[in-house]
Amino acid sequence: MLHLQRQVDAQLRKQPTSDLVRTVQVRELLLGHLQHGRVQPIPGLLTYLRENTADTAIHFRPYEEWALLAVSEEFYPLIKQISRFEAGSQPAEAARQYGLLPQDGLFEAATHRVAAREDTLRRAIQQAHFLPEDSTFLQLFVSLLKMREQPTTPAGSTPEVKAFLGQYPDTEYASFLRLFVQPEARPSRFSYGLDFHSGTSILTGNLPTYFRTGANLGHGFELGWDRYQLYLRNYIGLGSVREDFAYRGDWRQGLKVNYFVPEASVGYMVYKSSRLRLTPFAGFSAFFIAPANSQKDNPDNALDMSFRHPLTAGVNLDIKLWQTESYGPTMHETGSWMLKLRAGVRQGQARHHAIFNGSIIYLDLGIGGFGRMMKRVAQ
Numbered sequence: 001m002l003h004l005q006r007q008v009d010a011q012l013r014k015q016p017t018s019d020l021v022r023t024v025q026v027r028e029l030l031l032g033h034l035q036h037g038r039v040q041p042i043p044g045l046l047t048y049l050r051e052n053t054a055d056t057a058i059h060f061r062p063y064e065e066w067a068l069l070a071v072s073e074e075f076y077p078l079i080k081q082i083s084r085f086e087a088g089s090q091p092a093e094a095a096r097q098y099g100l101l102p103q104d105g106l107f108e109a110a111t112h113r114v115a116a117r118e119d120t121l122r123r124a125i126q127q128a129h130f131l132p133e134d135s136t137f138l139q140l141f142v143s144l145l146k147m148r149e150q151p152t153t154p155a156g157s158t159p160e161v162k163a164f165l166g167q168y169p170d171t172e173y174a175s176f177l178r179l180f181v182q183p184e185a186r187p188s189r190f191s192y193g194l195d196f197h198s199g200t201s202i203l204t205g206n207l208p209t210y211f212r213t214g215a216n217l218g219h220g221f222e223l224g225w226d227r228y229q230l231y232l233r234n235y236i237g238l239g240s241v242r243e244d245f246a247y248r249g250d251w252r253q254g255l256k257v258n259y260f261v262p263e264a265s266v267g268y269m270v271y272k273s274s275r276l277r278l279t280p281f282a283g284f285s286a287f288f289i290a291p292a293n294s295q296k297d298n299p300d301n302a303l304d305m306s307f308r309h310p311l312t313a314g315v316n317l318d319i320k321l322w323q324t325e326s327y328g329p330t331m332h333e334t335g336s337w338m339l340k341l342r343a344g345v346r347q348g349q350a351r352h353h354a355i356f357n358g359s360i361i362y363l364d365l366g367i368g369g370f371g372r373m374m375k376r377v378a379q
Helices: 002-011 019-035 042-052 062-071 075-084 092-100 106-116 118-127 132-149 159-167 172-181
Strands: 185-205 211-225 228-241 256-268 276-285 288-291 311-327 332-349 357-376
Touching: 019 042, 019 106, 042 062, 062 075, 062 106, 062 132, 075 132, 075 172, 106 118, 106 132, 118 132, 132 159, 132 172, 159 172, 185 332, 211 256, 211 357, 228 276, 228 357, 256 311, 256 357, 276 332, 311 357
Parallel strands: none
Antiparallel strands: 185 211, 185 357, 211 228, 228 256, 256 276, 256 288, 276 311, 311 332, 332 357
């Protein structure tokens, strides 16, 4: 230990010997040892920091120290720390000091060395005189650190975790696993989605006398709260003028037109199963027809026909195609891709001439993503 202290002090002789400087320097030494496969100096460096810095100094993030203890076979301090650790119990000053620690890859280097020494670590655990629950947890902890080095599936889905929770459900280790590895979570009440769709539309009343409809394209957003859904959608239909007529200008036969039907509606999910969701909806929409012309100087651009009675109604049928799961450092999202069938009607009467009245009925098929954030259940 004396040799180690002299080594570290020699490297610090030209620097202010604050706790943070000592911590950074020792972390650099630890990182170098790990990268070269040397784990024997780790316990001594950890002891050096404890003995040569203030009791309130923070040297490592909790998971960094746990990985260092595991890779250097310091199993007794490891299980003592984990069994006593409580998330959220650290004071604000500790959280501030965590932010001052460098992002130097120390944890990644430790997990890499755990993966390289896996067999050695497991033999050391088996040969030590631990209680069954301690030994089982340490074997599991080695597996979890290895998975951080070679991630293939979320750690919480491993059979080892589930088996441990089933065998030792009331231990401090079980609480640790539920909190950090397999937290109990439930979907948020808030949901969101995005879809793209295409289909066809039918005009009723006097409108088909003057207009011919074709395909339509569109996209939509949806926001949900429990079974309630808010839909924000826009349809652009393709069509043409069927015969000449006058409406605030001359509409000639064969003129290409677009139908625009933006919509805001509210739905309630009346049926929900593992594969299907049925949601009637009602709301407000605009409806207007304009020439499909992008030339600024074209006289047809002055033509447009808008409609009164902004009510719309219909039904959505969503069919789940496959489930999705997304994991991040601080979030977990569950969702699905959906095949979306939508039928609706929008009544309309032209604002400036009563003869142009009827409705537009649309039927669309689309595909969209739907998701909810998973919220951790308080322990």
